[in-house]
Amino acid sequence: MLEIKNLHVKLEEEDKQILKGVNLTVEAGKVHAIMGPNGSGKSTLSYVLAGKDGYEVTEGSATLAGEELLELEPEERAALGVFLAFQYPVEIPGVGNMTFLRTAVNAQRKARGEEELSASDFLKVVREKAKTLKIDADMLKRPVNVGFSGGEKKRNEILQMAMLEPKMCILDETDSGLDVDAMKLVADGVNALRDEGRGFLVITHYQRLLDHIKPDVVHIMADGRIIKTGGPELALEVENNGYADILAEVA
Amino acid sequence: MALPELKQSTTEARLASLSMPAGGCLEAARRAAISRVQATGLPDRRDEYWKYTRPDTLTVAEAPKAAVFDSGEEPMFDAFDRIKIVFVDGVFDAAASDDLALEGVSIERLADLAGKDIHWSKDIYGVLEARGQSPVERPLAALNTGYATDGVVIHVTGRPSKPINLVYRHQSDSSDAMLHHVVKVDSGAEATILENGPAASRFSHVMEIDIADTGTLHLVRAQGRDHELRNATHLFARLGRESVFKSFTLTVNGVLTRNEAVIEFLGDDAVAHVAGACVGDGDFHHDDTVFVTHDAVNCESRQVFKKVLRNGATGVFQGKILVKEGAQKTDGYQISQSLLLDDDSQFLAKPELEIYADDVACSHGSTSGAIDEDGLFYLRSRGVPEAEATDLMTLAFLAEAVEEIDSDDIAASINDRLYGWLARRR
């Protein structure tokens, strides 16, 4: 599904290399987790995949189902099936959450040559999905993420993911700031989307999310590289011992 | 005191190009207004109040031409059930207008007052305008009082079932129109006035609004899409106790627009909101100049102005809140913001507070900025194409002003026009 090869990325504005040769393949139907110390480049990787400005790819490639992503506009990547649940979801005053969702869903359908959803069909689907995530009608009416609590913002990301049904879901610390119940809701939301045709890349610092979303593969990222890859037991090792041993091992 | 030579000659030339409609109960007010113009002279670029906006094309004797633009669009409020009063290049068009009879309101033509010696409007016509001449002179408004050829005189006595819609049409590329409207709202009465369309190549507009205790007036204006228009409009509103005045103005296009609003609170517990949204492209200069005077207790005023500027367009905001001694518990809010879609456009703002009471809450803010990049990326990452995402962010920016309109239907029609303007520029 997602294939990242030797990806090197520096900041556009300054001469700072952040990703230093990332290699990573997420197969369809699989959940991969990325863990790693603060500042190791996890969010940068997710932004570069989603198409955020400000980064320069100096080497390497990233493809989704064989299509080169890095040349595309963010909206084109989204239409191909890339979805990033942001570590810090953005507040957009003045744009209603519902309008935002409908515009996004229909823009993607249009880009894929599908028919737009009628207002009533859309409403039906949103209401149903919002309900399972315990997002109430009032939150749907409010401007995008404005005045949402940290946990509400994260749930709102999962709602968008559920509505857009992307092929490749990248979740950047979607568990941070969630209480135990909300974590369960989010994990259930993700698990509901698990499917043969869909890949997941879950960035997290904690084992707890991975208790609910059982990963197939766990990667450790440090200083802009994947330094170790293993099974779910790797996450437990990090939880118990921190990164020191792993970092020492590869040094 | 003698006027500067250039000001004197410009003023004389302009006065000589006009003739005062004689007769009737308004003649004295007209003569007095003309004397005011003679005393102050017409504005020129050296006047502090015209620092950001050049008045010369508004004061020159012959109006610059403005091409008539066929938008192919249905006039703004055609879908609404309303009383329609049509002016073509500033001339009343009886055939195109509805019958003016409506329960709860009396509507007459200003031109018909020339034949009447007694009329209630005598207590308002030129009176509110004259009050509005200090502390800042507004000679263009006085000129209008002196020479306006027509207008409507509206007395709201009840709650008319539909809005009164003044529809302006621009047909001649050299039209120069001057309309003066008077609105009196009785105690407990409530009405909505809608104004829309390009009125003339050059348009001078005055509306004097007197709202009695507990009266309410909603005013929504849309100034037409013609590109070369020059508009100088003035609202003078005087508010009684517990009265409400809400106005919103939409401007798209037009080379020069100066919209002045002068609001005076005379009774306690009243509310006045003046809002405006404008979108302009290239040769576009838009000036909102607002003066709110609080001379009563516990009144609320809100000024909300948003401007979207592209391709070297210019936006101006001069807004003042004056809180007089004793006007305690005043709640004054003022915000003026521009969204600059490129580096060539500019926004010039002069927000002012002058407060002589100690127990008041007044705030003002003025900002100027570009589209929020993070918001834009967020929308695009969800699949919304850049152009559409930009429009969505732009409409969101304007929303705070449009939300000042109480009627959801009217607000929706304003949003449609804004969206159309943006979509045409994708």
Ligand SMILES: Nc1ncnc2c1ncn2[C@@H]1O[C@H](COP(=O)(O)OP(=O)(O)OP(=O)(O)O)[C@@H](O)[C@H]1O
């Ligand atoms: N736009 C930027 N300007 C300056 N530095 C940046 C920028 N983006 C990323 N960096 C730097 O790149 C490094 C990697 O940041 P990134 O946010 O990808 O880390 P992370 O692994 O997601 O960390 P965390 O676990 O704290 O979320 C950090 O040193 C960060 O300061």
Ligand SMILES: [Mg+2]
């Ligand atoms: Mg991060």
